[in-house]
Amino acid sequence: MKSKILFIIIGLSSLTLNAANNASNIDAKKANAIAEGGRIYDKWWKELKLEKPASTHPSYPAVGKKQGAASWRCKECHGWDYKGDKGAYNKGSHKTGIKGIRNAVNMSDKEIVAILKNKIHGYDKVMPDAALAQLANFVKNGQVDIARYLNKKTLHVNGNKKHGESFFNKNCKECHGSDGRKINFKAPLNTEYLGTVATENPVETIHKLRNGNPAAFMNGKPMPNMNKILNLEEQIDLLTFLQTLPVK
Numbered sequence: 001m002k003s004k005i006l007f008i009i010i011g012l013s014s015l016t017l018n019a020a021n022n023a024s025n026i027d028a029k030k031a032n033a034i035a036e037g038g039r040i041y042d043k044w045w046k047e048l049k050l051e052k053p054a055s056t057h058p059s060y061p062a063v064g065k066k067q068g069a070a071s072w073r074c075k076e077c078h079g080w081d082y083k084g085d086k087g088a089y090n091k092g093s094h095k096t097g098i099k100g101i102r103n104a105v106n107m108s109d110k111e112i113v114a115i116l117k118n119k120i121h122g123y124d125k126v127m128p129d130a131a132l133a134q135l136a137n138f139v140k141n142g143q144v145d146i147a148r149y150l151n152k153k154t155l156h157v158n159g160n161k162k163h164g165e166s167f168f169n170k171n172c173k174e175c176h177g178s179d180g181r182k183i184n185f186k187a188p189l190n191t192e193y194l195g196t197v198a199t200e201n202p203v204e205t206i207h208k209l210r211n212g213n214p215a216a217f218m219n220g221k222p223m224p225n226m227n228k229i230l231n232l233e234e235q236i237d238l239l240t241f242l243q244t245l246p247v248k
């Protein structure tokens with residue numbers, strides 16, 4: 001009798017375990033594909049190992065302050081918050097007056113790819129079709145809006161710092177160090193640490209922690225994409241902790 005019950009319990013628990021594993025595998029695969037598109041959105045030539053553009057993008061407006069390769073990044077015209085002139089880039093050195101891509105979540109992948117090939121963009125001339133499809137997947141499925149968590153004045157987010165700290169210890173500390181200063185992003189001439197970016201540019205930090213950083217490796221391991229591990233609220237918890245790290 002006892003062994004029969006045990007048998008049923010083992011049978012049931014392995015069933016549920018299998019179901020959970022399958023679900024997380026499918027999600028991880030989807031999340032990885034979206035994150036790849038997110039890294040292309042960030043800096044496509046680095047992620048795809050293509051030649052860095054030498055001239056300024058023909059559609060980059062004269063009022064903008066950028067030149068050369070920087071003007072070819074999706075984020076330079078549409079922003080880390082994807083809101084273009086309605087978001088963080090409505091002022092300062094990244095201002096272009098170009099609209100965001102928030103509405104494109106309602107377009108089909110085909111329509112988005114057609115936009116990337118149009119006269120304004122011309123990305124079919126610099127990257128393969130597979131990369132355009134990955135970008136469309138990101139534009140459609142990878143955008144988030146953190147406005148409801150963000151204090152617009154202080155740029156602080158108000159999540160659960162304790163939870164964030166444990167996510168940090170598990171997923172980031174190994175490479176960035178316990179105070180976020182093991183990697184200096186502006187070395188050797190300047191200093192910019194994890195705490196600096198998280199405090200000054202929360203929307204950039206969310207984009208990078210969700211999708212990973214283009215071609216960023218340490219000891220042969222890539223920076224992981226948290227979109228397959230943490231939900232948005234947990235990502236905000238992580239960002240809340242990152243904003244407590246030293247900025248210099």
Ligand code: HEC
Pocket residue numbers: 041057058059060061071072073074075076077078098099100101102103104112115116120121123135139
């Ligand atoms: C040099 C500036 C510039 C860059 C870089 C740029 N775009 Fe655009 N993008 C524009 C302009 C201008 C529009 C058209 C806005 C309009 O119709 O008024 C646009 C429109 C879009 C739209 C349609 C938005 C809508 O709601 O109609 C999408 C989607 C888009 N871009 C995606 C991207 C992606 C992905 C990248 C990177 C591969 C990118 N763009 C790079 C300037 C740029």
Ligand code: HEC
Pocket residue numbers: 168171172173174175176183184185186194197204205208209213216217218221222223224226242
């Ligand atoms: C396997 C090592 C590794 C892990 C783990 C890792 N990163 Fe990174 N990260 C890097 C490398 C390498 C860079 C790029 C440094 C450079 O280009 O100067 C980077 C860059 C970044 C940047 C970009 C900063 C900038 O302005 O360019 C952010 C933000 C960041 N990481 C956040 C995180 C967070 C948050 C975690 C944990 C969820 C994490 N990273 C985990 C290796 C890692």
